[in-house]
Amino acid sequence: MFEELLEDIAQKNGLREVNTNLKLATGLGAILLCLLSSSYFPPLFIALVLTGAILFLARVDPKTYAELFIVPLWFAVMSVAGIILISGGQDIFWKWDILPSFSLSITRDSINQGIFVFCRVLGGMSALCFISLTTPMTNIFTVLRQWRIPEIIIELMMIIYRTIFILMDQVVQIYTAQVMRLGYSTVKESIHSCATLCGAAFIASWDAGEDLVQAMDARCYTGKFAVLGENRPVERGPLLALFAFLSLSAAVVIFSGNSTII
């Protein structure tokens, strides 16, 4: 159920040894370009390139990647359907007056708008996936320290990061214990088990929090978290690749202008 988390993939992906700044620049740059673009094509282009990078350079299992994409994609499809039906425009293909003041219609403009939004979602998603699948959180902490983000924020992030896994472990253990005793055999039973699971997880995390404070105190906590570890050096290959990717995408953004699909 929870066996493989994003972080586990990031820990062993093919691009792990690439400088973190470069990877973040790739992802954030891609998102920015997706937002700047006013045509459907550049986000689609970015999504394709980054997906290629994720699958072939980072060597992420295609099935895992597809599964990761499905959930937000489902949301995107539903909202795009809404956009296409509700927003009006010229060249009406289909129209249904439900109420005197409200009608559903499919127009050239609404289709263009819908596809544009959908492509943007694809682009943004692939950029986020690129960051989260290639960059372990621990590397991001090092970079944040270099960027002079306030200590308190980094520290909270580190504790939250670790606590997620402890909580996750506990949830998995309780869940397994419930499954072993047929806790999810009927719908009614499932609801009951799920509620118990949430309650137990809450109490467990509360206890874990108290233990954490004690453990930190026992080691003389004065508000400092070690952030060791060097960023990998910027290498020529990845730097050129980043440059090529961003300039090519920027060129696509400029040349595609306002072009629409129909």
Added chain:
Amino acid sequence: MHLIETRDLCYSYSGSSRALDGINFIAPRNARIAVLGSNGAGKSTLFKHFNGIFKPTSGSILIRGEPITKQNVREVRKFVGIVFQNADDQIFAPTVELDVAFGPTNLGLDEETIHHRVREALHIMGIEDLAGRVPHHLSGGEKKRVAIAGAIAMEPEVLVLDEPTAGLDPKGIHDLLGFISDLKKSSGMTVIFSTHDVSLVPEIADYIYVMSKGRIVAQGTVAEVFSQTELLKSVRLDVPHYPKLIKSLQEKGIPVSMAFTFEEAEKAFLEAFKGRS
């Protein structure tokens, strides 16, 4: 002056009965002290007094002859390193290296010293290769070692281990015992550990406290404590196999001298057999 001394220490968790009742505990320099007790005897509660996490309800605790105050609690925690039972509660940094570096960083050491201490601690525990790993990918035994490394990176003079062998495999236990006896030779660190696995105790401990229901019910050297079979049984503990076997043989009239560790027992049996042949 003792490193750690408690005088009539009592402690109650809020709203419940006494967890500790009149504890008089002494830890001298360079000692290996075992605290034996069944589940719920109060071992962990006692340990949490050693570095000021819990404050006595009555009685006192002295660290190097001084009570723990707000002013010296930092010094005390640097002096007494505690490794709790559950390693997961103790490893809170994103990687092993960062976790071990946590203590030294908070002591305000410079970066080079921190690096050195981290390397040293990982080396002592034999886990240099885990440095860059994330804690949630470690096995139980590895987590335990990381937790101990985190404590020894602060170079305490007293190392307190709560149930250090719980959940370890035989090799893990063997390594841990080796490490504890090495510490004595290498750094003169005093080690206090709790356990209910009595078979380990004769191999490493030179003084034993037996706890039951918040009280110390027996104390003494290995020979003194393990000769009180009935008492140990009454507090839900056991006597190690060698003395148990030898005692039963002695009662049957076989002349074997008492022994507690593997080596002693081997010697005793060889001598007994020599006498016969």
